[in-house]
Amino acid sequence: MTEAAASAPAGAPAESPNVLEARDVRRSFGGINAVQGATMSVRRGSITALIGPNGAGKTTFFNLITGFYKLDSGSVYFDGQAIGGLPSYKIARLGMVRTFQITKALSRMPVIDNMLLAAPDQPGESLFGAVFRPLATREREREITEQAHELLASFNLDKKANDYAGTLSGGQRKLLELARALMAQPRFLLLDEPMAGINPTLGARLLEHMQRLRREEGVTFLFVEHDMDVVMSHSDHVVVMAEGRVISEGTPDEVRADRKVVDAYLGGELDDVSEGGE
Amino acid sequence: MDTLVLGISTSGFNLSFWVGVGVIAGIYAIVALGLQLNVGFTGMDNFGMAGFMAVGAYTMAILTVDHDISFWLSLPLSMLVTMGFGLLVGLPSLRLRSDYFAIATIASAELIRLVAQNAQGLTGGNQGIFCSDDFSRCYDDAWVKVSDTINGWFVDLGMSDPPSALPLLVVAWIIAILLTVALVRIQSTPWGRVLRAVREDEDAARALGKNTVGYKLQSLVIASAIAALAGWLLALNLATIHPTDYEPIVTFFGYSVLVLGGLANYWGVPLGAIFFWVLVEGTRTLEIFESESQQVALRLFVAGAVLILVMVFRPQGAFGKREEMMLGD
Numbered sequence: 001m002t003e004a005a006a007s008a009p010a011g012a013p014a015e016s017p018n019v020l021e022a023r024d025v026r027r028s029f030g031g032i033n034a035v036q037g038a039t040m041s042v043r044r045g046s047i048t049a050l051i052g053p054n055g056a057g058k059t060t061f062f063n064l065i066t067g068f069y070k071l072d073s074g075s076v077y078f079d080g081q082a083i084g085g086l087p088s089y090k091i092a093r094l095g096m097v098r099t100f101q102i103t104k105a106l107s108r109m110p111v112i113d114n115m116l117l118a119a120p121d122q123p124g125e126s127l128f129g130a131v132f133r134p135l136a137t138r139e140r141e142r143e144i145t146e147q148a149h150e151l152l153a154s155f156n157l158d159k160k161a162n163d164y165a166g167t168l169s170g171g172q173r174k175l176l177e178l179a180r181a182l183m184a185q186p187r188f189l190l191l192d193e194p195m196a197g198i199n200p201t202l203g204a205r206l207l208e209h210m211q212r213l214r215r216e217e218g219v220t221f222l223f224v225e226h227d228m229d230v231v232m233s234h235s236d237h238v239v240v241m242a243e244g245r246v247i248s249e250g251t252p253d254e255v256r257a258d259r260k261v262v263d264a265y266l267g268g269e270l271d272d273v274s275e276g277g278e
Numbered sequence: 279m280d281t282l283v284l285g286i287s288t289s290g291f292n293l294s295f296w297v298g299v300g301v302i303a304g305i306y307a308i309v310a311l312g313l314q315l316n317v318g319f320t321g322m323d324n325f326g327m328a329g330f331m332a333v334g335a336y337t338m339a340i341l342t343v344d345h346d347i348s349f350w351l352s353l354p355l356s357m358l359v360t361m362g363f364g365l366l367v368g369l370p371s372l373r374l375r376s377d378y379f380a381i382a383t384i385a386s387a388e389l390i391r392l393v394a395q396n397a398q399g400l401t402g403g404n405q406g407i408f409c410s411d412d413f414s415r416c417y418d419d420a421w422v423k424v425s426d427t428i429n430g431w432f433v434d435l436g437m438s439d440p441p442s443a444l445p446l447l448v449v450a451w452i453i454a455i456l457l458t459v460a461l462v463r464i465q466s467t468p469w470g471r472v473l474r475a476v477r478e479d480e481d482a483a484r485a486l487g488k489n490t491v492g493y494k495l496q497s498l499v500i501a502s503a504i505a506a507l508a509g510w511l512l513a514l515n516l517a518t519i520h521p522t523d524y525e526p527i528v529t530f531f532g533y534s535v536l537v538l539g540g541l542a543n544y545w546g547v548p549l550g551a552i553f554f555w556v557l558v559e560g561t562r563t564l565e566i567f568e569s570e571s572q573q574v575a576l577r578l579f580v581a582g583a584v585l586i587l588v589m590v591f592r593p594q595g596a597f598g599k600r601e602e603m604m605l606g607d
Contacts, residue, residue: 068481092487104482106475107605108542117475118486122468125488127496130467137468166605184486 016080019044019188019220020096025064025074034060036244037074042188042237047214047221049231049252052241053265058224059101061241062192066098067091078188093120097186101193101224103173107166111157114165114176115148116141118183148183155179155209171198178206182213189213191223195230207234232256240264292563294441299559300552301443304450305511307551309528310535311457311544312504317533318542319465320497321477323380325529326367327505329387332394332524334360334506335513339407339417340400349420357506363390364502368495384526395521406520421514443515450511454548457504461544473497534585540598549596557581 020042027035035057042048050058063069065076067088076084078096092098106114116122122144123129124137152158155175160168168176174194181189195203207230213219225231231238231252238255240248242264248255255261309327316324337356341347347355371382394401401407409416428445464470472493475483480490513519531554539550561577594600 066485068484087489088484089487089489092485097487098485100481100485104479104485106478106482108478108602109471109474113471113474116468117471117483117488120487124468125472127464127469130464130469141468164601164605180486 017043018077019079020065020222021077022061022065023075025061025076026072027060027064027069028072033244035064038241038244038246040239040246040249042220042222044220045214045218046237047210047223047235048237048239049235050222050224050239050241051226051228051231052247055243056241056264057244058241059192060244062098062190062224066096066190092184095185095187096190097181097184097188098190099177099181099192099194101196103170103177105165105168105173105176107164109165110162111152111165111168111176112145112148112161114180115152115183116144118180119144119147120185144183151179151182155205171202174198175202175206178209186219188220188222191221193224193226195225195227203230210234294443295563297441297443297447299555300447301450301511301515302559303551303555304447304454305508305515306531306535306555307454307548308450308457308504308508308511309532310539310547310551311454311461312501312508313529313532313536314539314542314544314547315461315473315504316497316501317536319470319477320473320494321376322372322494322497323376324383324498324501325380325526326383326387327501327508327532328524328526328528329367329383329390330360330363330502330505331509331512331528332387332390332521333363333502334509335519335524336394336401336407338506338510339513339519342417342419343407343410343415346415349417352417353510356510357503360502360506360509361499364499365495367502368498372491372494372498384529387524387526387529391521391524394524401519401521404521406518408518417519418514418517446511446515451548453507453511454551457507458544458548465544534581536595537585538588538595540595542599542602543595543597546595546597553596554581557584 018041020040022041023039025035025038026033038057038061050061052058060069064071065083067083067086067090071084074084075082078091078094081094083091083094083096106117109117119140122137122140123133124140129137149158149161152161155178157168157172157176157179160172165173165176174197178191178194194206198206210221210223211234214221223235233252235252238248238250238252239246240255240258240261247264248258248261250258309331312327313324316322334356337359338349338352341352341355342349367383367386371379371386374382395403397403407417425442425445428448429440429442432440432444465473472483472488475486475488476490476493483490483493509524512523516523535547535550535554537550538553539546539548558577558581561580562573588595594603
């Protein structure tokens with residue numbers, strides 16, 4: 001498999017239906033094989049769920065494909081482009097944007113600044129542009145401020161725009177992180193446990209947003225989730241990891257019926273494992 | 279500490295003494311402005327300012343005294359060299375966690391100072407640098423001329439005997455104020471916003487497409503350029519450049535100014551600098567102490583006590599925002 005992947009870099013051409021292809025991705029930390037040969041793909045326009053018991057390597061896998069950890073071996077393609085080994089900020093600029101399991105609100109910055117930060121193509125973000133292109137900077141700032149307010153409004157955060165992000169509740173921070181990721185105009189959004197720690201009402205709204213963005217903007221989603229009801233009802237493809245490997249893949253119904261998956265969890269009903277985080 | 283001695287204490291108002299305090303305050307305002315950019319707005323605990331100041335001062339002096347380069351040309355050249363040092367220190371150390379970065383920068387500053395102390399041929403070692411061997415050239419020749427001209431203006435304005443440090447006071451504070459304005463403005467740009475994001479959470483900034491190491495490097499290189507300014511002014515104030523002028527205490531005094539003025543606010547810095555140096559030097563004029571040695575010890579004691587009280591009762595300093603302090607996680 002490794003050989004095949006290495007010898008066929010064009011195996012994920014632009015017309016491929018897959019927005020992401022990860023092949024035999026490996027990473028160990030001091031003798032512990034966190035991810036030991038994970039191969040999976042995410043179809044363009046899909047909402048794909050990544051599930052698996054605690055310690056399965058889901059978050060590590062996220063960190064590997066988004067450039068936050070270096071790969072020991074294996075390859076990753078985003079829209080046909082090899083991104084293994086690229087620094088995380090470059091991967092983000094390509095349109096593959098992630099959020100974190102533990103929210104990373106920029107606490108001592110206003111909510112609106114959290115949003116503006118994420119917008120691409122601001123000439124004033126370079127020192128040169130900030131000093132010598134004030135007009136272009138101001139113009140872009142106007143555009144993205146408008147965008148940011150619209151997005152905040154759709155997440156019911158517009159009244160908080162000028163508050164420090166650190167004053168938001170846990171659930172609001174999750175929403176802010178999603179809204180902020182959207183400001184980056186991603187084609188592919190990776191959410192690490194977006195529902196963890198937020199109340200059901202906010203959670204439902206977050207799911208609605210995902211569905212709407214997929215429908216209206218064609219954004220592809222890959223999300224890690226422990227709530228099996230959410231996974232089964234809101235994803236059209238499910239990837240299951242256990243012990244650092246992908247052990248099953250398919251539609252929610254296929255995965256639910258897969259003996260390996262049931263064994264990997266606890267040899268019981270999947271509904272029984274809706275609890276718990278990492 | 280000896281290097282900071284400004285003059286003898288007298289009772290009553292002594293203009294040249296207070297002008298001297300003002301010069302030191304201006305220099306430390308500039309040092310702390312560089313620190314503010316790094317510490318307050320980028321979240322980088324740079325403890326190497328004294329080293330960068332030394333590089334700026336020594337390079338200026340070596341170019342003018344040993345290589346007969348014009349003082350005015352030596353300024354941009356030495357600033358570039360100092361920025362190069364900033365880059366050199368930053369490249370290997372910026373990937374370190376913040377506390378290790380602090381250790382790496384303080385070590386680099388000490389390295390620079392110890393090299394200056396021992397590289398006799400280049401820096402004059404413990405003798406320091408002042409003039410060429412035949413005393414035909416001194417690094418502050420050009421400045422002394424400017425200084426005399428400026429003091430001539432003060433005489434024209436009706437001042438009978440302007441203190442010799444008065445021109446330096448004027449220049450130092452013009453630089454400090456211009457720098458404050460420039461930093462405030464650049465901080466309000468999207469570039470400054472990315473710096474604050476790096477301060478808050480580097481991973482989040484990277485996940486949003488920001489080259490965080492690049493921004494930290496820029497922040498550090500700008501701070502080292504600012505340190506060069508402070509290094510020159512200190513060299514002109516003391517009229518000699520000596521390794522002991524650039525001990526870590528210089529950086530620590532810069533941090534004291536930062537704390538008093540308040541983190542993440544540039545306007546607090548000049549205010550903090552004045553407050554700190556009036557506190558440290560002004561207490562010389564108090565005649566409440568028995569002996570000179572008691573006074574020296576007690577002055578720093580008073581300064582330390584005030585710093586502690588500020589931390590307890592007003593952790594945000596003069597201009598910092600208390601809300602921001604509380605939200606830090």
